[in-house]
Amino acid sequence: MKKYISKKFINNLVFITNITQFISQYINLKKKNKYYYALCPFHTENKPSFIVNNDKQFYYCFGCNEHGNVIDFLMKYNGLDFLRSIKELALFNGYKNIPIKKNKIKYKYNINIFFKLINNVGKFYHKNLYNKNNYIAYNYLINRKLKKNIINFFKIGFASNSNDIINIFNKKKNNNLELLKVLGLITRYNNKSLKDFFKNRIIFPIKNISGQIVGFGGRSINNNFPKYINTMDNFIFSKKNNLYGLYEMYKLCKKIKYIILVEGYIDVLTLFQHGIYNVVSTLGNNINKIQINILFKNSKNIVCCYDGDQSGLNAAWNMLKLSLPYMKDGYQLKFMFLPLKEDPDSIIRKYGVLYFKKILNNAEPLSIFFFKMLMLKINCNSIEGLTNINILAIPLINKIPNKTLRFNLRNKLGKMLNIPEEILESLVSKNFIYNNKRFIKIKYSNMKLLISLLIQNPILFKVIPNKMLRIFNKSKILGIDFFINLIYNYNKNNYITTGQLIELYRNTKYEKTIKLLSIWDNMISSDLIKCVFIDIFYNLCKYELEIKIDKLILKERLEGLDNKQRILLWYFTKKLLEISK
Template sequence: MSGKIPKYFINDLLFRTNIVDLINTRIKLKKNGKNYQTNCPFHNDKTPSFTVSYEKQFYYCFGCNKHGNAIDFLINYENLNFVESIEELSLIHGLSIPFEKNIISEKNNYFKKQKLYLLTKKMSELYQKNIMFTSSAYDYLTHRGISRNMMQFFCIGFASFTWDLFYQKLNIKKEFETELLNYQLISINQSNKIYDPFQGRIIFPIHDKYGRTIGFGGRTIQNIFPKYINSTETNIFYKGKQIYGLYQVKKKNSKPKYLLVVEGYIDVIMLTQNKINYVVSSLGTSITKEHVKILFRNTDTVIYCYDGDDAGRNAAWRALKITLPYISDKKTIKFIILPENEDPDSIIKKEGAKNFQLRIQNALTMSKFFFKNILKGINLSSNDDKFYLSVRALPLINCISSDTIRIYLRQILARIIGILDDYQFEKFLYQQKQKNKILQYKIKQTPMRTLIGLLVQNPNLAYLVTSTKQLKNSKIKGIPIFLEILKTCSENISFNTGQLLEFYRNSKIINILKTLSIFDHMIVEDKIQNVFLDLLKSIYKKDLEQRQEHLIAKERTNGLTIHEKKEIWSINKKLKNS
């Protein structure tokens, strides 16, 4: 790889780079004699074993043995490849990479990226200019309470309702239009007309850590679905790796004490306008592992604040599960629970910045939020429920790398269950596991039980079922329970297993559902959908066969009506084709 970039240039980059400064901007180093030390960022390090030498321009971890120069550090810490790490250092020092002439692919890729940066920057400027010409867009933002200063600070713009209007109003040159088409920032539709994917939308430019525009988010000001869209992914824009507003946060404070994660662009802007200067968003998408890594590179405390509806609460729980492997004795998360049907934008307008700051100060700790959610639907007077709680909680607790936090959460779990002694806690878990194995052995694993169990454990499977009309009058045992659960899951598309069990807490079928919710079907995750559909198909077939047998028996004794004869003909045809 290094042969693609002249060695003299790489050596010059390393000569210009002070590895201590490079690493210190990402993780805090402390002077220790001639060298600098900190806890290793590459493994769960209890005592500082990561050493950086100014003299050698080299780092080394005595714990996990990771080592290297400035380029290696960027590759390992920022998850970059070799060429991307050279680009990063080149950008820091304001240099262009002199690719060797006989190398085509990497050189072309590099220059394509540079061209994209220029095009997105120019488009961002045009969008910003355009909003001042468009009263409907400007009025929309002012109606939402966004000040002119915030529009400028976040570079907010507007894409006209047609490309022709945008093109003419801003005197865009034909050459620039051609470049935008070549790089697919604009397109040609079936009517052979040029269109901007963001047309008719407020534009929120997305910046990287250097302030370069890498993509856009767009919000419609009319009743157009979807309400929000983002740029398609390019060589410079990867949605799962970008944090909206982080550049603006770092402009105000290079090392923020907190990062407050919200759902939307306007949430970020309105909270920032109210002097809460550490607000970011994951572009309206679910938090990813990459997002978590970026957040923790920039702060030690991440506070999740999602909308006060079912979708927001589910997003918070997903964020917790994704973040758990990355928390440590130094890195932690908190949660703000907003009132029903409120979001950060609406609540700060109602309560004001001072009261919202109180919400931040009183944010739930990770452990409180964890147990608040995992205890939903649990009856602590029932040993079966206690075991179900441990089955749900322990895998999540065990994925935490910090021994201290893991032990602390296990102790809380044991106290909740009512066991104070570690040995007794392990004994309880063992006994319940054995009891559960015996129960599973006793319960015959029929296709219907498996079908219901899969649905209880994966409520989102409901969307795969297009019609249940045929099963309405079915005599197959378990069909009424299946149809009842299916109806509930279809009407509550965001339900998880815990919410489903809570829904049926006081019903006659709750014990059946709890048993099936922890039943081990031994089906690998990527096969669950196929198995579910195959089981449903076999039950449809079984129902047809039962009806066929009934009609045949009736024909022998009493004969069939014309309607019944048509029905048995139809059943025979379906079974033949199944």
């Protein structure tokens, strides 16, 4: 059954959070006048363009257009889903228990209970590996040339065929069974009996940077499909937010000169066993921006290790494209490709660690791999192929913040394709873009200006007489329904900030409009905002009244009016005279 947190709780959470204090945990904010400034964490820049407005509980970056409230920041910065962001925010504000609703019944989940339970399950799996009845699993690891000290260091375990965690962790009359379901450690089989999700699999605990187990990877020992599975996303785990071996790397590496990115759990274990500790792997999925951000936060130099087949090239190309915005001064990205059907584990077992290091030392720099792949994608012998440069190469090069690297790539591209500098320059956008986002331009109109002023200055709702809103009944003015809806919610909540407003309209048809208008530059000085707002509102009232009066007068001439319509005409005329005075 679907679980959710009440909007009232979320709205209160946003209201009590000091957004400046919260964001300052992640980035260095400096106060200037009434705002706080910082280098934007969402794109690379040299001058601060990221501002935080404490009064409105809102942040905005003039460089990349990222904006929102404190929940949006958590979701974007840490790559958390909405529910996990709420939990993080609740913990920041001292809430240990979060009210989770389920079919209108409240459940209180303490996040520490999840950590305690999953770590206990991890200990059980590890102990279970050494159970004499599970010799097949232990022998599998030994046959892969893994030593006992590495198995113990990573706490590798085994989930046997007998659903042990259900039997062991559900002995007491507590909520463990429900918690195991939430963590995705048990699942229902054929809609009947429960079973261990990782049944009959080698278990690889996935830890956060603090060393707490947050999830598991499971490998089939009999090659059943799928060969590898991971814990499903839940309260404490998200596959796209984690890298395997990150905690262990920090534990053993005194200084991380560079990080090797591999594709498998066993590859990490084998490299660790041979003294190469600066290695992590994805969790069986394609690399994503969040994981790349984690990599570059931990080292300026990344070496990606891929198979030499087509799928390996595709994975490397994807990595390159996603990494370009991180290529600041001093940052490097390299690619090493292994022989076909080989991985780091098999290479080391066959040829030794020295051979692997030799391949590692010959890793291709980003620039070489970039042009190698580009030449495979562009047909230089046709005009159509050369046209693709504008589509493929130039936008990618423009993502690089390092001016020297960007210039050298463009220069080399021109020489390789024998394109004169002036022609290549014409293909390059004059405006340097860090993140390929197109800003949506909002056309100027009275209605949009009125709504944007109200969103950015919620206190203005108090100057609108509720009786005046009645004249807009069945109005065809575009946006008037949204404006009235805003006034209704402001009245209902007495006063809410821009940050709370974003939360109130999250997942509604108005969410995008609110976010856009909340950052729209109205070009109106602060001392004139109230006057302009009132003036626009009453001009709209006049416009609407004139339309309604004209329609009623026309109808009276053509077919006459009944008593109700005459009263309306009198009322509209009276209101128009009052406004015009």
